[in-house]
Amino acid sequence: MSAAIDWRPDDPATLADPYPLFARMRDEDPCHWSPRLKSWVLTRYDDVKRVCTDKDRLSSDRLRPYFASLPGTEAQRIANIVRYLSLWMVFKDPPEHTRLRRLAGKVFHARSMQAMRPQVEQIAGWLLDRLDGRDEFDAIAEFAGPLPCLVIMAMLGVPRDALGDVKRMSDDMALFIGSSRIAAEKYDTAEGATREMAAFFRALIDARRREPRDDLLSALVHLRDDDGDRFSDDELVATCIMLLFAGHETTTNHIANGLLALMRFPQQMAALRADPGLAPAAVEELLRYDGPSGAQVRIVAQTHELHGRVLEAGQRVFIMLNAANRDPRAYDEPDRLDLARDGVAHLTFGYGPHICLGFPLARTEGQVAFPLLLDRYREIEPAVEQPQWINSLVFRGMVSLPVRVRRA
Ligand code: HEM
Secondary structure, three states: OOOOOOOOOOOHHHHHOOHHHHHHHHHHOOEEEEOOOOEEEEOOHHHHHHHHHOOOOEEOOOHHHHHHHOOHHHHHHOHHHHHHHOOOHHHOOOOHHHHHHHHHHHHOOHHHHHOOHHHHHHHHHHHHHOOOOOOEEEHHHHHHOHHHHHHHHHHHOOOHHHHHHHHHHHHHHHHHHOOOOOOHHHHHHHHHHHHHHHHHHHHHHHHHHHOOOOOHHHHHHOOOOOOOOOOOHHHHHHHHHHHHHHOOHHHHHHHHHHHHHHHHOHHHHHHHHHOHHHHHHHHHHHHHHHOOEOEEEEEEOOOEEEOOEEEOOOOEEEEEHHHHHOOOOOOOOOOOOOOOOOOOOOOOOOOHHHOOOOHHHHHHHHHHHHHHHHHHEEEEEEOOOOOOEOOOOOEOOEOOOEEEEEEO
């Protein structure tokens, strides 16, 4: 009998490579109780997929119970976080989720996202032009970070010169969203950033209400559905913050994790360089191999059994998307990066009613970014032996990714 699984999510070695531990969980304890997280942890492909559609027994409403458990003074301390994040569709169940998603989907749909491709190409090219003459740079700070942020800003209609402020506010908010346990002073930072971001969008919304432009924000502000339903003012602010936040933190990590994977599998990188037409398949495989989604969280709504364990109503469940994506029950040789892989779809964008609203945009960005990088540089390699990984359960990404390059 092997030793009990002791998952320490903030152990640096586990952060750098969580996959051996995920393999043990999948094989030995697929419905694992983590005493540290006081939560269940699911790692098998089939379980993850099923749980994502099981809206009767599992709830996405994970913030309300958490906010309700806070003493009054604590809740007051994060009043803006409570006010706006409570309105994010990702934390809602039907019928509220259905309504918010339907409204947002009226303007934020596959067509409007795919139409962004020329702007994505323009922004990505501009970012790389700024690096001309450099043979070493941080691929996150200089490229993977600003690219998706500038793209979602452009789509919403946020002026490009706000990039520094937007990035800072968003990174500070990630202190709350990206972690399950954080120090109290970080709550203050995240609360300040949410207050600032709300004020920023409220001013922009007012401006678009007075004078609509050809941007998504104007469309959201003036949106009425067939029944006359519309976003309230707070919902508008919350939706803008959510789109901006969700729209780039994950995509940044996708581009950076994907680039690291390509550097670690040079033959695969060479194949993509030789045939940029591989890009759509390559993006899917990079999302599967080391995607930016760490864990999704659900709350047990009805007590039920799974793999002989009893999940009690009210308990938390961590759904490990990256673990599911490496399940040998779903993929042959799952630890091998194979850009030509064919088979079941990865779960990196989630599954079921909450499947990522922005995946057409994220895909477009990946499909532009990787071929462009490989076209621009004939050599690209890591400039550090081991990059530092973000200490988060929710995000899978690096703090920085220094690279050395030679221009084509
Ligand atoms: C590679 C990049 C991305 C990844 C891996 C990703 C992943 C995910 C996942 C796993 C979920 C499901 C959450 C759950 O089930 O609780 C989700 C939801 C969501 N994502 Fe993404 N996302 C990415 C990019 C984006 C972009 C670019 C946008 C928008 C601009 C976006 C907006 C959203 C929204 C609004 C939701 C909530 C959907 C709902 O609850 O119905 N995401 N994303």
